[in-house]
Every structure is written in C-alpha cells, then in structure tokens.
Amino acid sequence: MSGIIEASSALRKRKHLKRGINFTLMVVGQSGCGRSTFINTLCGQQVVDTSTTVLLPTDTSTEIALQLREETVELEDDEGVKIQLNIVDTPGFGDSLDNTSSFDIICDYIRHQYDEILLEESRVRRNPRFKDRRVHICLYMITPTGHGLKEMDVEFISKLGNLVNIIPVISKADSLTVEELKLNKKLIMEDIDRFNLPIYNFPYDEEDISQEDYDTNTYLRSTLPFSIVGSNEVYNMDDDLMIRGRKYPWGMLDVEDSSISDFVILRNALLISHLHDLKDYTHEILYERYRTDALSGGNPNKNEPIHDSPIAQPVSPNLSEGNVTSNNGTYIAREEQIRLEEERLRQFEERVQQELLLKRKELLQREQELKEIEERLEKEARMKQEPLEN
Numbered sequence: 001m002s003g004i005i006e007a008s009s010a011l012r013k014r015k016h017l018k019r020g021i022n023f024t025l026m027v028v029g030q031s032g033c034g035r036s037t038f039i040n041t042l043c044g045q046q047v048v049d050t051s052t053t054v055l056l057p058t059d060t061s062t063e064i065a066l067q068l069r070e071e072t073v074e075l076e077d078d079e080g081v082k083i084q085l086n087i088v089d090t091p092g093f094g095d096s097l098d099n100t101s102s103f104d105i106i107c108d109y110i111r112h113q114y115d116e117i118l119l120e121e122s123r124v125r126r127n128p129r130f131k132d133r134r135v136h137i138c139l140y141m142i143t144p145t146g147h148g149l150k151e152m153d154v155e156f157i158s159k160l161g162n163l164v165n166i167i168p169v170i171s172k173a174d175s176l177t178v179e180e181l182k183l184n185k186k187l188i189m190e191d192i193d194r195f196n197l198p199i200y201n202f203p204y205d206e207e208d209i210s211q212e213d214y215d216t217n218t219y220l221r222s223t224l225p226f227s228i229v230g231s232n233e234v235y236n237m238d239d240d241l242m243i244r245g246r247k248y249p250w251g252m253l254d255v256e257d258s259s260i261s262d263f264v265i266l267r268n269a270l271l272i273s274h275l276h277d278l279k280d281y282t283h284e285i286l287y288e289r290y291r292t293d294a295l296s297g298g299n300p301n302k303n304e305p306i307h308d309s310p311i312a313q314p315v316s317p318n319l320s321e322g323n324v325t326s327n328n329g330t331y332i333a334r335e336e337q338i339r340l341e342e343e344r345l346r347q348f349e350e351r352v353q354q355e356l357l358l359k360r361k362e363l364l365q366r367e368q369e370l371k372e373i374e375e376r377l378e379k380e381a382r383m384k385q386e387p388l389e390n
C-alpha cells in the first residue's frame, strides 16, 4: 500500500516538475533604475526590451500613469526542474510628483490576484485551467544615492509590505565604491528598522529549522539589502570564458563579482533556495490574512502589522439570540465589503479601459506616421523618375 502511495506521489511530483513551478516576480523601481536589465540578467536572456520606457502624461492629466507589463519565461535548472517565471515590470513608477496612484495600481493588482483565488476557492466546480497569478516576491529597487531610503521608498514598503513579500535591492551597485556600498546598506537597514518597515527578511521557525537553513537565513538577513549589477551583454573572454558583464574604459566588471554585487546570492535565493519559502509565505501568511480579513468583513485594504486574526466561522443555522446580532453585523459588514470590492473592481476595469484607449491612440498615431513616411517616399520616387522620363 505504502508503495502505491509513494509511486503516485512520485508521479505527481514528476508531473508537477514537467509542468514547471509557477513563480511570480514583480520588479518595482524608478525609471531608468535598471529594472529591465536586471530581469534579463536574472533570466540569462533578453526577456524584456531595454529601450527606455518613456511614458507620457495623458491629455487630461499631468500625472504619468504607471503601467504593469507582464512577461512569462520558462527557466530550467541543471537538474531539469522547470520554473514558469511570470515577471511583472512597472514602467512609470515614481515618475509623478504624487505617487499615490502608482501605489494604488500595484496594490490593486496584488489584491486582485488574491480575490481571484478567493473566488476560485469558493467555486463548487474548480476550473482546471485556473492560473494562480499571486505575486510571490516584489523586488524594490533603490537607486544608489549613498544615502538611506527616500520618503517614497518608506511609503511604498510600509503600504505594501504586509500584502506582498518585499526584498529591497540597491541597483547599479557599480556606481558606488565598496566602502560607499557598505555605508549605503547600513543606512538603508537603519531606516528599515527605524520606520519598522515590513520587508521579507527570510523568516524561520526557530523550533523547526535545521542548522544549515538557520545559517543560510541568518546570512541572507545580514546581506540585506542586496546590491546588484545588471548587464544585457555577454562577452567572450580570452580563455573562452563567457561572462555577463559591463565593459568600461578601465576594464570589465562581471555581474557576478561578489566584491560589489550580491547578484548570485539573490538569484540563488529567488530561484533555488527560497522559491518555495516565498510561495509558502505568500499563501500561508499574506494571503491567509487577506482572506481572513475579507471573509470576516474587515477591510483587507488596511495595512496593519501581521497578526493572528481568527478564521471566519461558517454561519450556524441554530443561532442563539446574542449570535443573531453579531452575525447580522457580520452579514452587513460583508455586504459592505462586497460593495467595496465591486467598486474597486470597477475602478480597476476603468483604468484598464483607459490604458487600452491610450494604446489605441498611440497605435493610430504610429499608423499615421507610417502613412506619411510612405507617401513621402512615393513622392520622392516619383520625382526621381520624372526627370528620367523627360
């Protein structure tokens, strides 16, 4: 009997591995901070275009709207384990004077994915094609100023850190010297402590952790925030060694150079050692809290520190007098919750529609430009031909 169970679990595992592990990474950071380059470096291939993403304000607003761009790439490790890596890029982030709407768009996106799971869980018949698109990790890129966190960084992490795992990273670390980088890391961690910011700091259960995992997690904690160097170029070195690096007049910098870059540590943590931990934490802690708040009529929008709120109980048909009032209250609160959810979804849809309109407008403009170029070329060709005919 146990043989059958083992065999079927091995089969399930193989099937799971064949399909690939689904993992979603969001990259947030101000324009030009190196988001696209990092994504390509992490995947070891050109996944996103690195031409500058210049977003223009719409006619009706001076604000630059943030966009969410999704890409999926399949990665495979040395042992043939596949990862379906969904990447959410955030061009336009932090480009406005007031970034509240950017924060809201990201917040809504993450909550929307939780709502989808909530809905799917409540279905009698599950959708076999349902895709879990919850964000398992949000890398928050800090520009290498040599100082601590900016006001916007503090606001973002405190607003979203209880909804999604946030790991802070210093991008373009090669623009700082080793000493400056050390100081920059220290200042950032001091700010994180001072403002009590909820980042993902490789949590573990003290009673249920091996010495090896304990050492790894402690080391990763002490390395935060990770410093990264990205590049879109691969160079063939003299000894036929291929390296992804940045070429400067004074020499070559390997993105994996550990004196300045924690890229290898971060890649290993994200895609190998902590991939399942990040998924588990998202499901068991972050989503569970969201679900509890949503079902108990609370407001999952609020950003309270993680707490052990009681799981909502199903409403019993034999209610005592006292329970009627409290369940009635819960019922009203749930109705209010549904109303708020509907309103939020309506706003979400509106934003998507607006984005669609904008894209259509851009497309029409491009078409018009193309037409004008064609006409000009035709005219030039005709003018060249005319003297020949005469």
Ligand SMILES: Nc1nc2c(ncn2[C@@H]2O[C@H](COP(=O)(O)OP(=O)(O)OP(=O)(O)O)[C@@H](O)[C@H]2O)c(=O)[nH]1
Binding pocket: 029, 030, 031, 032, 033, 034, 035, 036, 037, 038, 050, 051, 052, 053, 054, 091, 092, 171, 172, 173, 174, 175, 228, 229, 230, 231
């Ligand atoms: N020195 C240095 N430059 C980098 C690094 N990563 C990216 N860059 C450069 O920074 C510029 C912007 O990089 P992108 O990856 O396009 O940045 P982005 O955040 O995607 O930019 P937008 O999409 O325009 O918001 C490019 O010229 C990159 O070559 C890095 O680690 N170090």
Ligand SMILES: [Mg+2]
Binding pocket: 035, 036, 037, 049, 050, 051, 052, 053, 091
């Ligand atoms: Mg980009």
